[in-house]
Amino acid sequence: MTALALETRALSKNFGALPVAQAIDFRLASGARHALIGPNGAGKTTFINLITGALKPSSGSVHLAGADVTALSQAARVKRGIARTFQINQLYRGLSVLENVCMAIAERTGAARAMFRPIGRRGEVIDEALAILELLSLGDDADRLIRELPYGRQRLVEIAIALGLKPRVLLLDEPAAGVPTAESHVLLDVIESLPAEIAMLIIEHDMDVVFRFAREITVLVAGEVLVVGTPSEIAANERVREVYLGKKTRHG
């Protein structure tokens, strides 16, 4: 049995009377390539927010590498190896690409606590950031401001920041959202080339992407897990066709 990188047990969340996560039991093995799909409003992003600690669950628990982290803050969970990207870019728009990635690295290494020695003289932080940018072919954009960058490349910076945290679990919330199909393959190539030991959970609407990337798929409907299975099992599942895939084909 492979060790679990991430697990949720009966994780539930209500917004007032509205249940947005209902007793979700979820398992992510080390090095997993897992996709989370479901119709709009199924609670996919909410689920991510519960895992990262951006939201507090109404009940249930979150476990990272076997340890219960439900009571821990977002920051403490990041320290334990959890990183995410956002569906809508959450970048430091007025800062350079390099500064964006340095921000994550400085927090991870603890350099960000220091009030002396300029960040510009911290070669170890800058070199690591440049190496990540190189990996994502963002090297030439290092000194450009985020707001001057095309959207597709901004999406890459989202991933670069997450990598700066050296995650063991990486949560990708629609990494190709808003990117023209012609450019989205760059993003997917990058995601596929990431180190195998990182456990990855991807939220995605594009079924081609899901079936290309994932070895396991969870279908979420109205805050509940409908079914978990391999891509071929999900494709063959009648209920999934009904609530999700079927609807999608009918409407185009």
Place this chain on the structure above:
Amino acid sequence: MIGIAERGAFLRHRHRLSWAESVPWIAAVAAFFLFPSYETLGAQVLIMVLFALSLDLILGYAGIISLGHAAFFGIGAYTAGILSAQGWGEPISGLVLAAIVAGIAGFISGWAILRTTGLTLLMLTLCFAELLREIANEQEHYTGGDDGLRGIRMDPIFGVFEFDLFGETAYLYCLAVLFIMFVVARAIVHSPFGQSLTGIRENIRRMHAVGAPVHLKLVTIYAISAAMAGVAGALLAQTTEYVGLTVLSFIRSGDVLIVIILGGFGRLYGAFIGAPLYMVLQDQLAKQSPEYWLFGIGLVLVVVVMFAPRGVLGLLEDLGARFRRDSR
């Protein structure tokens, strides 16, 4: 195509000193010799620069808007003032104590109010300052209440430099303290900690997501800023040998906000432009029209916010950039 070795040059070089940074210091020293009769006013300008610099740390870098920064200025002024009025006239220790007391007040109040944002935070900063003003008003025995605190007598600095009637010592004393505080502020904003404050201002959600202890960082810079404002207040108490309730007033909080908006925030040097500009403007407008000078200030502020949202310093930077482009 940028050469690989040059990548990151922007970040690697940003903290380096540029020749332009010497200009305000040269100007401040030159003013000492050129306008000997204005040294008392000059000291007040320097104090305002320091006060605005402290506000810039939280407003320009961490994005904390305060309408009550006078709280810490006032705490510093009363700490140094009361200390001296009670018989301890040594100035340097007075400054240090003022910084500590104001810093602690900043830490405690910051811890409580910096979980809020926007309008709520704005109102809470205002309330905190007003609360302190009322306390100072009530505690007449210590503060002199409405009449102000009298009986402040300062010893010579280092036992050598006596405060003179013409404000020469006061001016140089304020300039030296400002310089030290500036060096500290500059080190902080270029440090990784300072960079992470910029991150909070730019995108607080992302800052949480990279695992930053956002609240602790905000409280820390708020306390540092408060300590610096406290030093400014203490300088005023020591150089004028008087503390009135206005040190805690809403008007003072507003003044410093106008100064930093006029000068330009988020670049440290905005304070150096804003403070003299505002005080000279105030002085001149009041001479022209003792009744309507505030109207003039308001007008200038509207024009600056509309046409130079990054302040006069931003305007100068844009002009400088255009000049460099043209001359290429």
